[in-house]
Amino acid sequence: MVTAAPPSPDLAAEAPAPLAAAEPAEAELTIIVVSYNTRELTLACLETLYANTKDTRFHTVVYDNASSDGSAEAVAEHFPQVELIASQDNLGFAKANNVVAATARTEWLLLLNPDTEVHPGAIDALLAFAKANPGAGITGGRTVFPDGSLNIASCWMRITPWSAFCMAVGLTAAFRGSALFNPEGMGSWQRDSVREVDIVVGCLLMIRRELWEELGGFDLKYFMYGEEADLCLRAAKKGYQPMITPDAQIMHLVGASSGRVADKVVMVAKSRVSLIRDHWSPGMVPLGIGLMWLWGAVRVSAAQIIALTGKTGPREKWRSIWARRKEWLAGYAA
Known part of the structure; x- marks a missing residue:
């Protein structure tokens, strides 16, 4: 196992000065949104976040990874209450989250993708669930596509020799609804019940800041993809068991900022x-x-x-x- 080193005290110095910040000092949750050329999606994410979160005292930080589509300027214009960090370099998903988390002072952290829309009460439900299940360490919710159909990619089980074999020879693709041949995707489970999982995906991932710091945040060798799996698996080795609640539902497009x-x-x-x-x-x-x-x-x-x-x-x-x-x-x- 490769264990990431704790974030350096100098990590926050890598972030440009925030362009805007106007959140309550008593916030208990820091929501981190890392954006890259997702201007309209990021705006929709923030709009639904503020409209549909009623009970949670939160502070939002948008870290823009050198977008060329005017994302940073649009966030500054439409959401002056958001702390905006406009980076001149693309640090990648993992490092950008580490940079922001290193400066957070709230008890809880939430990683939220810019290509999501928050459904009513989702963040409130997720925070309540995380508080009620401290042994989970890392919690997540249910994701759907814009038409309301299930997007299974809010959570996974770990890679095993059996799951790797099934994927290699095509059994997973042929029998996606089978828990036997699609163990990483958990077969036909609709993410409609509370369940222990191995991996909570970073599109909606809540963690207590103390545990994030204990784990050292994301392992920075994972520039994109796999960083949340590694984080969750390292948490499991410390005795935690990540969990999912269907009461925290968001829309997630998946891969909106990916290239070819x-x-x-x-x-x-x-x-x-x-x-x-x-x-x-x-x-x-x-x-x-x-x-x-x-x-x-x-x-x-x-x-x-x-x-x-x-x-x-x-x-x-x-x-x-x-x-x-x-x-x-x-x-x-x-």
């Missing part, structure tokens, strides 16, 4: 390799890496076969991903 599809797949694969290296026993790591290689090989081969029917899009995408296999099989550097 192939690049995203490479980054996700890279993070999975890193999680295997960091959280599997040393003797099992070669198996995990081999299963990741098999995952890529199966897909590039299938794409080649599909191309015989005239559909060349998948072939080109997977050729690109396969050509970069040395990159993603190496994972993120420690």
Whole structure:
């Protein structure tokens, strides 16, 4: 396991001076929104956050990762009560959250994605749930798409040899509703009940600041994807059991600030390799890496076969991903 070092006392110095701040000093929760070229989505996120949170005393910090679409200026104009940090550099999701959390003074922290919309009472319910379940350490809620259909990606179970095998050979894709063949996605569970999970996704992740500091925040080698999985797995090794409540529901688009599809797949694969290296026993790591290689090989081969029917899009995408296999099989550097 790779354990992140506690945030440096100088970490806050990396953040530019906030452009605006006007929240009550007695806030008990700091809500951190890291944005990157999501101007309209970020505005909608903040609008629903303030409109639909009634009982929680909170302070909001938006860290803009050098957006070029006017995100920072729009937040400053429409939400002067928000503490805005307009960075000249893209620090990535993990480091930007660490920078903001290092300066927070509230008892609780909430990571909230900019491509979300907060449903009525969601934040209030999540904070109440976190307080009532201190053994969880990290809590999250239920996410839906704009049409109200379930978005399962609010939580996951950890990668295991069995789940990695199922994903590699296509069983997970073929039987997504099966808890046996899709253990990471927990089969057909609709996220409609309170449940212990291994991983709470960073789109809506609540944690007591004391635990965040004890864990050292995010491991900064995870530039994008996997950082919250690593955080939750490290919390579990300290005896905590993350949990989900359906009473905290938000809309989440997923991947609104991501770039090309192939690049995203490479980054996700890279993070999975890193999680295997960091959280599997040393003797099992070669198996995990081999299963990741098999995952890529199966897909590039299938794409080649599909191309015989005239559909060349998948072939080109997977050729690109396969050509970069040395990159993603190496994972993120420690």
